[in-house]
Amino acid sequence: MFDALADALSSSPTAVAIIFGTIFVFVVINVFLTLFIAHTMRHAGDWPGLGQTVTAGAADPLRLCAVIGSGGHTTEMTNLLKTLSPDLFANRTYIVAETDKMGIDKVMAVEKEIHSRSSNPDSDKFTVETIPRSREVGQSYVSSIFTTIWASLASVKTVWSANPDVLLVNGPGTCLPVCVIAYFLDLIRLRNTRIVFVESVCRVKSLSLTGKILYKLRLADVILVQWKDLCKLYPRVDYLGVLN
Amino acid sequence: MSTCFVTVGSTQFDALIEAVLTDEVQEDLRSLGITQTTLQTGAGTAIDSAVPEGLRGSDNGGCFVTKNGMKIDFFRYKKNIHEDMASAKLIIGHAGAGTCLEAIELGKPLIAVINDKLMDNHQSELADRLAELGCLTKSTPSDLAQALKLPSLLSPKPLQKAPTNAFANYLYDKLGYVTS
Structure with a gap:
């Protein structure tokens, strides 16, 4: 059955392009979705100040x-x-x-x-x-x-x-x-x-x-x-x- | 000497200059105790017809006295009109945000004149709000004389602002810092 599929694919480069193209698009969407969710979570959480006091020299400069x-x-x-x-x-x-x-x-x-x-x-x-x-x-x-x-x-x-x-x-x-x-x-x-x-x-x-x-x-x-x-x-x- | 300062900003607003120079408005200004009117005329040309022959066409402005005894001082632009605003008893200006806020900051009574010939004048949104709050008086060129007769004109309310460090403290808090 796989041989038949391989034969079909090798005789049709368009089908190969469509399959790999689809996989590529899904990977890109997934990467950006993950990045976006990670970004949202990072920015919803603690900001970099971490409870330091705003006085001369007491906090890391920004x-x-x-x-x-x-x-x-x-x-x-x-x-x-x-x-x-x-x-x-x-x-x-x-x-x-x-x-x-x-x-x-x-x-x-x-x-x-x-x-x-x-x-x-x-x-x-x-x-x-x-x-x-x-x-x-x-x-x-x-x-x-x-x-x-x-x-x-x-x-x-x-x-x-x-x-x-x-x-x-x-x-x-x-x-x-x-x-x-x-x-x-x-x-x-x-x-x-x-x-x-x-x-x-x-x-x-x-x-x-x-x-x-x-x-x-x-x-x-x-x-x-x-x-x-x-x-x-x-x-x-x-x-x-x-x-x- | 009490001065009324008129400013049109960086554009031209001849309707305002014309309105200020009408006999009725000049009479109202006199009855408020104002003896000098300083005009910042911008790119407009309305001032030319009011100016005596000799001064006409001068780009540096000038000074003359009208028949009802008002001293008129005029110029097109100046780098900084802060001094003129600070020394005036009354300011009549276009409804630009900068002019409105500066006059309120100085505690000066301001008549913000809306340029009703301009379509979609979104600048007047702020002037509308400040007028609602009693911080200034709103008018159009044709209603200027009525605005000058309002009893509330010379006692504008101060604008309630956030405390000086409100923004800084908000930002420190958002960034996770502690203000001591």
Whole structure:
């Protein structure tokens, strides 16, 4: 009976291709399903802090990576960054869109303030990386698919070398490719990154497009909103009030 | 000297500039004790018709006095309008998030004027909410005079915010750290 089957297969290369193709597809699906379940379990459990105290020198420093958006997003981001402990987040990388000329100036201003608050004289170390923009204001949605793919590829090296423990993003679109890559590198266990998205204070009644994508695809570990109305619409978001 | 600061932001919003320069609005501003109006006019051209001959067309702005005695100071753009906002008694601005939040931060009364000619102005979502909370007064260019007569205009409520370290503490907690 097996001889007959072997004969049939050897005379039909198409059947062989279909059988092995099917096996290959199943293996790939299984690998990603396993990775996805493992990712979900890892991220639902303990975060890397392990009960250490946040004071100068008491906790292992973390690598923070923040994506600087544009305009109002940058202002909101710098306000968030100013409140974080420079001793805990001793290693900071800022990702700025290539076309954003104001971004680097804003980063310098924040760093100056962060450094002035730190007790550690070495706290003034930080890196600024630039990436291509995924979508210019007014660009069509179809062409933005291609520019997003290009921006994603260019971001791989940046995210890889930044190796963030925490990726802090608040929109706009520039941050999406960075999030996708950080998520993927974490999925295949090459990096261990928590993605934190803070929705803009401007979004009172609905999430922004970036927020919706991160929420629906469950890319972000945490999504913070600034108005309570959004908690009812999106049960997995967190709310602390209007942030400074 | 009490100043009213008018800002249109980075775009053009001629309807707002025109509304501010009408006799009725100028009269209302005078009755609030305001003697100077500073205008940030952006890319718009509405200011040109109000300006006396000699100053017209100047891109650096200028200064003149209207017939009802209001001193008008105008410019197109400035790198930082924080000083103008901080020294004003009343701010009339476009409903941009940055302008609204900065005015509230400074504790200044603000009339956020919605550009009703713009379709799908999602920026006004925040202005709507802040108006509901009593932190600012909302208006359109045609209703500006009525907004200036509101008794609540000069006493805006402060915005209730999360404590300064709320975000940092939340993040430390999520990361498994203990804040002491």
